[in-house]
Amino acid sequence: MSDHKPTGITRWLFTTNHKDIGTLYLWFAFIMFLVGGAMAMVIRAELMEPGMQVVDPLFFNSMTTMHGLIMVFGAVMPAMVGFANWMVPMMIGAPDMALPRMNNWSFWILPFAGTMLVSTLFMEGGGPAFGWTFYAPLSTTFAPASTDFFIFAVHMLGFSSIMGAINIIATILNMRAPGMTLMKMPLFVWTWLITAFLLIAVMPVLAGAVTMMLTDRNFGTSFFDAAGGGDPVLFQHVFWFFGHPEVYIMILPAFGIVSQIIPTFARKQLFGYASMVYATAAIAFLSFIVWAHHMFTVGMPVAGELYFTYATVMIAVPTAVKVFNWTATMWKGSMTFETPMLWAVAFVFLFTIGGFTGLMMGVAPADFQYHDSYFIVAHFHYVLVTGAVFAIIAGIYYWIPKWTGNMYDERLGKIHFWWSTISVNVLFFPQHFLGLAGMPRRIPDYAVQFAEFNFMSSIGGFAFGAAQLLFLYIVIKCIRGGDKATDTVWENPEGLEWTIPSPAPYHTFETAPKVK
Amino acid sequence: MSSKAGSYYLPEPSHWPIVGSIGLFTMLFGFAMALPGTSDGQMGNMTMMYVGLAIIIYMLFGWFGQVIGESEAGTYNAQVDVSFRMGMVWFIFSEVMFFSAFFGALFYARQLSVPWLAGEGNNAMTNELLWEGFKNVWPTNGPANVGGEFKLVGAWGIPFYNTVILLTSGLTVTWAHWGLKKGNRQQLILGLFLTVALGALFVALQAYEYGHAYSDLNLKLTSGIYGSTFFMLTGFHGLHVTIGAIMLLVMLLRSMKGHFSAKNHFAFEAAAWYWHFVDVVWLGLFIFVYWL
Numbered sequence: 001m002s003d004h005k006p007t008g009i010t011r012w013l014f015t016t017n018h019k020d021i022g023t024l025y026l027w028f029a030f031i032m033f034l035v036g037g038a039m040a041m042v043i044r045a046e047l048m049e050p051g052m053q054v055v056d057p058l059f060f061n062s063m064t065t066m067h068g069l070i071m072v073f074g075a076v077m078p079a080m081v082g083f084a085n086w087m088v089p090m091m092i093g094a095p096d097m098a099l100p101r102m103n104n105w106s107f108w109i110l111p112f113a114g115t116m117l118v119s120t121l122f123m124e125g126g127g128p129a130f131g132w133t134f135y136a137p138l139s140t141t142f143a144p145a146s147t148d149f150f151i152f153a154v155h156m157l158g159f160s161s162i163m164g165a166i167n168i169i170a171t172i173l174n175m176r177a178p179g180m181t182l183m184k185m186p187l188f189v190w191t192w193l194i195t196a197f198l199l200i201a202v203m204p205v206l207a208g209a210v211t212m213m214l215t216d217r218n219f220g221t222s223f224f225d226a227a228g229g230g231d232p233v234l235f236q237h238v239f240w241f242f243g244h245p246e247v248y249i250m251i252l253p254a255f256g257i258v259s260q261i262i263p264t265f266a267r268k269q270l271f272g273y274a275s276m277v278y279a280t281a282a283i284a285f286l287s288f289i290v291w292a293h294h295m296f297t298v299g300m301p302v303a304g305e306l307y308f309t310y311a312t313v314m315i316a317v318p319t320a321v322k323v324f325n326w327t328a329t330m331w332k333g334s335m336t337f338e339t340p341m342l343w344a345v346a347f348v349f350l351f352t353i354g355g356f357t358g359l360m361m362g363v364a365p366a367d368f369q370y371h372d373s374y375f376i377v378a379h380f381h382y383v384l385v386t387g388a389v390f391a392i393i394a395g396i397y398y399w400i401p402k403w404t405g406n407m408y409d410e411r412l413g414k415i416h417f418w419w420s421t422i423s424v425n426v427l428f429f430p431q432h433f434l435g436l437a438g439m440p441r442r443i444p445d446y447a448v449q450f451a452e453f454n455f456m457s458s459i460g461g462f463a464f465g466a467a468q469l470l471f472l473y474i475v476i477k478c479i480r481g482g483d484k485a486t487d488t489v490w491e492n493p494e495g496l497e498w499t500i501p502s503p504a505p506y507h508t509f510e511t512a513p514k515v516k
Numbered sequence: 517m518s519s520k521a522g523s524y525y526l527p528e529p530s531h532w533p534i535v536g537s538i539g540l541f542t543m544l545f546g547f548a549m550a551l552p553g554t555s556d557g558q559m560g561n562m563t564m565m566y567v568g569l570a571i572i573i574y575m576l577f578g579w580f581g582q583v584i585g586e587s588e589a590g591t592y593n594a595q596v597d598v599s600f601r602m603g604m605v606w607f608i609f610s611e612v613m614f615f616s617a618f619f620g621a622l623f624y625a626r627q628l629s630v631p632w633l634a635g636e637g638n639n640a641m642t643n644e645l646l647w648e649g650f651k652n653v654w655p656t657n658g659p660a661n662v663g664g665e666f667k668l669v670g671a672w673g674i675p676f677y678n679t680v681i682l683l684t685s686g687l688t689v690t691w692a693h694w695g696l697k698k699g700n701r702q703q704l705i706l707g708l709f710l711t712v713a714l715g716a717l718f719v720a721l722q723a724y725e726y727g728h729a730y731s732d733l734n735l736k737l738t739s740g741i742y743g744s745t746f747f748m749l750t751g752f753h754g755l756h757v758t759i760g761a762i763m764l765l766v767m768l769l770r771s772m773k774g775h776f777s778a779k780n781h782f783a784f785e786a787a788a789w790y791w792h793f794v795d796v797v798w799l800g801l802f803i804f805v806y807w808l
Contacts (some may be wrong), residue, residue, distance in 0.1 A: 006529055014529035096526050098599035101579070105533035112541040145553045152544035159540070162610050170602040174595060175524070204610045207618025215748065220555035220738035222662055223621055226647075229658030229741035231629035238617055302638055510523070 005506050013108070016100035017506060023403075024107050025082030026396075032074030032114060033389075035464050037318075039067040044427075046444050046462035047454050060444035061129035062121060068132025072250070073157045074114055076384065079392045080253040081106070081164050084192045088168060089503030090497040090504065091186045092119065093177025093513045098170035106164035113156035119144035121373045131442055133243070136224035136235040140216045147217065151210045158203040165199035168192055177496070179515030183277070183425065186495050187270065190277050191256030194284045198245045198252075201288070205243040209235065214385070233298050240291035248287045251383060252280060254351075254391030255322055258344045261398050262326050264493040265341035266333030271325045279318035279325075286315050296367045305364040312362035315356070323352055338490075343394030346421050347387060354382030372442075375435025381428045386421075393420075393471065400478055401485035405503030408478040416474060419467040426460025525591050532579040534548050539575055543568025555738070584783070588775065593613040597782055608793050611756070615797055618752065622745040622804065626654050630741070633659055657740025663807035666743070667733040671806035674725045678718050679802050682757075685714035686795045689764070689788050701771065708768040711791070722754045749805055756794045763787040 015021060042063050046054045055063070062202065085103065089096055097103045121127040125144035128134065139147060172193045176185070185193075212235070215221040222228025224235045255276075263270045270276065293312040296305060326348050335341070357379040361367045370376065401407050432451035435441075439450045446454065485502040496515070500508050546564025586592065592600075634652035635643030643650060647659035657663050669675065692707025726747075729735040737747040767787050770776065776784055 010529065010531075013534050014531050016527050016529055095524055099603055101527050101530045101533060102603070104530065105536055108534050108537045109533070114536050116541065116545060148548040148551045148553065149545070152548050156540060156544065162607075166603050166606045166610075169606055170599045174598045174602060200606050200610045201613050204614035205617045205620075208614055210622075211616075212621065212748070213746075214551075215737070215744070216555070218551045218555060218557075221661075221744035221748065222738075222740045223744050225662075226629075226633060227658050228626060228662035228744070229630055229633065229656045230744065231625070231632075234621055234624050234629060237624060238620065241617075241620070255685035391693065423716060447715065 014104070014105055016096070016228070018097045018100070018103065019403075019504065020508065021097075021103050021107050022082045022085030022087075025078045025085060028107070028110055028114075029075050029082060030475075031390075032070050032078070034468070034472070035118070036067050036070035036075055037061045037468060039070070040461060041465050043067060044458040047446070048458035050446055050448050050451050051454065052445055055444070057444045058126055058129055061131075062127040064442050065128045065131055065134075066118070066121065069117060069128075070114075071384070072132065072246070073115075073154075076250045076388050076392070077161065078110060079199060080192075080250065080388075081161075081168075083188075083253065083392075083395055083399075084095075084164075086403065087497060088171055088189055088192060089175065090508055091189050091495055092172065092175060092287065092475050093496050093509045093515065094171060094175035095507065095510045095512075097167050098175055099167050102163050106160050106167065109156050109160040109163075110351075112217070113153045113160065116149055116156065117153040120144075122148050123149070131372050133239060134210075134213070135239070136213065136216070136232045139235075140213055140224055143217070145293060148214065151214050151296075154210045155207055159201050161203045165196035165203075168196040169200070172196075177509065177512040177515050183274065185254075187259035187273070187276055187280075188253070188256035191252040191280050191505035192296065194280050195249050195252045198249050198284055198287065202242040202245040202249075205238060206246075209238040209242065212238070232365045236295050236298060237292065240294045241288075243294065244291040245284070247286040247380075247383070248283055250388045251351075252283070254347070254388045255280065257391045257395040257398070258326065258347050260495070261340050261344040261394055262329050262348075264398075264490050265338060265344075266330045266335050267491065268329055268333040270492070271328035271331075272321075275321055276325055279321040282318040283315060283349065284313065286318070287408050290315065293362055293364075293367070296364045297371045300405075308408045309362060315362075316359055319355055322396070323348060323355075338397075339410060339417055340394045340398035342398065342414065342417045342421075343390050345392060346417070347390045350382055350386030350390065350421075350425075354379055354387055356381065356386075370435050372440055373435035374439045374441055375432045377441050378428050378435060379430035380398050381431070385428070386424055396475070399497070400475070401489045402497060402502050402504055404479050404482075405485055405501075406478050406480075406482035407485050407489075408474055408482065412470065412474050412477075416467060416470050419470070420464060423460045423463035423467060427457055427464050428460070430456045430460075524593065525586070525596050527586075530579075530582075532582070533574055534576070536572060536575040539568050539571030541568070541649050555666070584770070586645035587780070587783075597780075600782050600786070604789060608789060611793065612797075615749075615752065615800075618745065619800065619804070622749065625741045625745065630654065630656055641688060645795070655743055661735055661740075663739035663743060664734055666735040666739045669725055669733065669806065671737065671802070674721050675689050675802055675806040678699055678721055679798065681714050681718050681721070682795050682798050685711045685718070686792060688714065689791055693784070693788060696776060696781055696784060697770075697778050701774075704776075705768065708764060708771060711762050712761055712768055715757055715764065715791075719754060719758055719761070722750065722757075746805060749801055753794065753797055753801055760787070760791045760794050763790060 006015070012020065012024060042055060043060070046060055076463055085097065123146040125146060127142065128139070128150045130138035130143060172189055172397065174184070212221065212223040215225050222230040224230050224232045226232070259270055259276060290308060290312045292300060292304060292308045296308070330386055357375065361370065361376065361379060397408060434450055434453045437450065439446055487501050488498045489502060496513060499513070543565050546568055548563065550560040550562045550565060552558055552560070629659065631652045632639045633643065633647055634650050636652065650659035655668060688710040690705050692704050693712065695701070695703025695707055735746070736743050764787050767784050770783070
């Protein structure tokens, strides 16, 4: 069959092709990453010096809120789904995703949901300003009118995620080439299978939470109102029952990407494949039973504090299995440090720092000291920026030659890496000290003793932001041309995606390959 | 793109998803614009919401119509069938999780937050200082007596009849399935008709019960945490019964048109699975909302 592509705008609007849809997801994520990043720049500009200078406090609050929501739901999650769309069918030898039309719908809900979310900023009373966790009663009794639009945006994002996840599960379980048994699947496929399960399990719970918000706000229910026998803390329980698996939804595919990259550039097989699979499943299981560690200071019974502490620190075990696996894969490997490998190695180091600070806060009595301080901000930015985002960038450098047929500019890629890695640490590392010294999160102004570290952090923030514009340039340059990539791209990488030409033809594996 | 005969069917580019997105956006944006934003306000103009709903219904007809056409033309092989089955199973799982959020809220209120408001555990001062005299009883509309005194819907009246109705409809849909599998179209159509009729009867009785609760019992959505959990759980269930009955009605009409064969009838099975799912949710409701 000829490799014809539809042309014009309808190619993208009506597409049922997993590669086109993957590209759409990745570009949407990139645009949202820049929008959310611009909001982060506003935040860092205001916090550069003590006192109020750039924006008013309410707008500052809606910046922190929208920055978080856009980065979580608009940037990281869609980017991961974009990778899944591009890579899962190619990695398992499938002709496309299992349900291609629904795949299109999963994507094309996102721009509408994103529009609805961002439109709240221009409404009377301003956008949501209650933090990305939208705790009641801030998000119910005391929220601006635009909150109802925010609620429906979350509903739409949920529809999109659930349909996307169903598609990924059906693809992985039903579309594998003959011989591709479950325990032969690339680790990226495994991590996405488990992530998709998490998505289907918790996105509906989030939908339930925002629905209760909606009826409390508009129809007089009392879910989060103690006067009617409800409880604002109930919101936190429902939210974090979604929220904790959600953080693994963002990081498990990142684990998968890094587990593809490190063996390639260490020129060794992944040290312990089976243990990686089991560790991923164990993390996913534990993610359902630790949610209240986000709420240690809310006034739980001591038994609850103890249980959630123990359950939480247990996650360190499967996570350590992963980190040691990556390290052992590199051990005595003949390593080279092309750009994807640099990002992957930085991921291992910097994500682990975020993991350790997570362990610190997983212990209830310690958490009491730095709850809702800049320490938590530093923690989750280490796991989400130097964790998830670094893995996304690593994955793009790793697979973009396969997608475009061109090599990216290696010199610029290395500059991008070092510039980002140094600046991101200048940005977030001082925030640990700020948090330990007592600076609360989500404030536009602060006491003067926090001035120096905030100044450093802002300088790092601007530099990190600028580095991503270089990334945009590198990506566009790679799409437009560059050295031709070979079919394998790298030196003997493992996986079916390297057995097809570069750039990958519009349709691949219409006849299933045989996997030994 | 055309697919080779016998291979996994990959559809041509389709405009239905983007139509669905436009409909979804229009409906929800219109709904949000109409919402009062406070619990004692009035709903605004809902036109935009209905326009969006109409677009979605148009999309559902078009999209499902295309899929039915492809299915009847024999385009789908057994592997495509498995994808559809997985899609439906995981969709139902997501619905289970949606309901579990509301069941979770119910259990949390009954077992934890209401006792805490009444001073249980280390919450003596909460009760003493904020809600003096509030006792841990269920049902409750909270220490502020939100919505005023109300009476309950008894479990062994309409709710019990509804339990029998739904369980019976689970039997009739299975009987219809047996008919389909042995090629007895008469039995299929009669079974489906009975199932849809029982579903409609259920919804009608629920509607009657809601009217009774609002006008005679002063039990409303605004009756504190009891009213909130009662109406949200039974209301979402009722909505799902309605959706399930519509699905089965479509299956009935398709059966009458001669669709489905003993081997190829996934759409019927998907609707039947969905029906069993709403049945099971109802059992949970009957036990935890009405009975205990």
